[in-house]
Amino acid sequence: MSTQRDLKAYWKQNITYVLVLLSVWFVVSYLFGIIMADQLDSIRIAGFPLGFWFANQGSEVIFVVLIAVYVKLMNALDIKYDVHE
């Protein structure tokens, strides 16, 4: 059984994960896809101007990866603090 202190640590770690992952979420879509898109467009990868690619496809692909990482991290965290189902 987890102690109160463990539970606090679990929740804190969860919040940290979410904040880090959501920063990436913000950077790839709002920063790369909108705010910095014009500058990034001067770089070209696989035929795509980079800013255009982030706005069109890159953010979506990274969104999927972010959720996968979150699921992996949280499943491990649940077991570490013995709060899994």
Place this chain on the structure above:
Amino acid sequence: MSILAWTWTIVGLSFALYIGIAFWAKAKSTGEFYVAAKQVHPVLNGMATGADWMSAASFISMAGMISFLGRDGAMYLMGWTGGYVLLAMLLAPYLRKYGKYTVPMFVGERYYSNTARVVAVVCAIFVSFTYVAGQMRGVGVVFSRFLEVPINTGVLIGMAIVFFYAVMGGMKGITYTQVAQYCVLIVAYLIPAIFISIMLTGNPVPQLGYGSQLSEGGMQLLNTGGGYLLDKLNEVQKELGFSAYTGRGAKSMIDVFAITFALMVGTAGLPHIIIRFFTTPTIKGARSSAGWALLFIAILYTTAPAVASFARLNMIKTLNNSEYTNAPSWFKNWEKTGLSAWKDKNGDGRIQYAKGNAFKGKVEFEKGAVGPYGERVVKTQMDDKSANELYIDNDIIVLANPEIAKLPAWVVALVAAGGLAAALSTAAGLLLVIASAFSHDLLKNVIAKNMTEKQELLSARIAAGGAVIVAGYFGINPPGFVAQVVAFAFGLAASSFFPVILLGIFWKRATKEGAMLGMLSGIAFTAAYIIYFKFVNPTANVAANWWWGISPEGIGTVGMLINFAVVIVISKLTKEPPKQVQDMVESLRYPRELA
């Protein structure tokens, strides 16, 4: 077999499949009716969520909108996918832990107030009806274009199908039908995209194809030299006076930012999406299910911009400056249905495409009248400020894809079945939200508390049936504002539900006074802004008059911030929530039930 025969066959088969699933998955309890007894595998739930989410608009219209918007169109691509990250990390697992049936129920219990619950019911029903009317209309439109029946007959057929499986199967029936519908719609979307990609670039993966160089065949077809497809597209755009396709478009950066944000947060606040995460067996499942949902959605959403670029380049290259009498057959076919039109403004018999509108307002035709080249005569006054002679409806981009790629008749039929699957699956999900809001949140909780389970199940079915009829009525008699209120639905969901649910989970101190005032102020602000610019004073709806340069489509972002601020300030000023509510919030944080 003719296109029409193929279409009836494939659409008929897909409908038979949906009905078969409905028989197999009949709901026997309220638990099965509201949340499929929480027995849906996360991957299947992800697929069902994908179909639930991707509406007629995503399937039929989105690629077309992007095609005309260029990079600005990415606000739809990012906005309608990014919300799943918020859902997965901020809402889904905790609401699954809560485990009850509806979003209003969570709001009511977390904020220890039936009034809050009723406010949430009203929001949920309004958002859902707004949406569902558009879906029923979409069903009718697909029927009329592909099956040559009147729109209204199409709406009635769609109503009958949805009535059948939503009323009988509830969430359980809907879920498994949506899984089938996802498969139909994704195949229907990908096949034409793959073939067009091969045709123009030789690359079978459309997501990469539109970044590639044109192939020999592509150069021949478009009658142009070699090079990257996107470079060609930028070139022709500039020649015609448009801004570069891959560069910044007409919208300001802050507006694109705000619209994207409102769409993301609105997605995470839409009740018919949130409730899908009540159906998984575990919390682990709810988390991964959001990931699967986004993966399945992203398959279509990464293909859409490819389709948009292919179609844009193909359209300009094959139509601009070509003689009308030699125009490609797809153009003339869609002219028959009123989705494309041409007015020979300069009298040279050729189609000229340019910046600006060909006509002033909605395009309507003189019945049966034919111009000197055999073109349909447009009744709508032409716009002489622009040299543009061409009108192309957004929807053509997807609907005409199989013809542009010269694919066989059965592919055209598949696209029709895909459009129907997209519209029906979304309609069913919305109808369930309406039914459960009535039977569970209003009847069982407020009006008739002593109902037995059997009575509640019956009332849920009657509510679903009633909702189908109302939705069908709006499908047949669409209120003029249907297109306008899409922004409203997202803005409303963003400015009402999202902040209140988020703070309800992450901040124990949020009080009922804070939540109610937060929801009301968020909605009131957003609604007032949209109503003013869309209905009261539409002529003032230009960037110069917008606050902070944010259009009504993006104002939900500001409404959301107001909601957050109000909840926080008022909660600080009011008495903290009762102990048992704080304990409930605490318990949401841990997947296991702790003593």
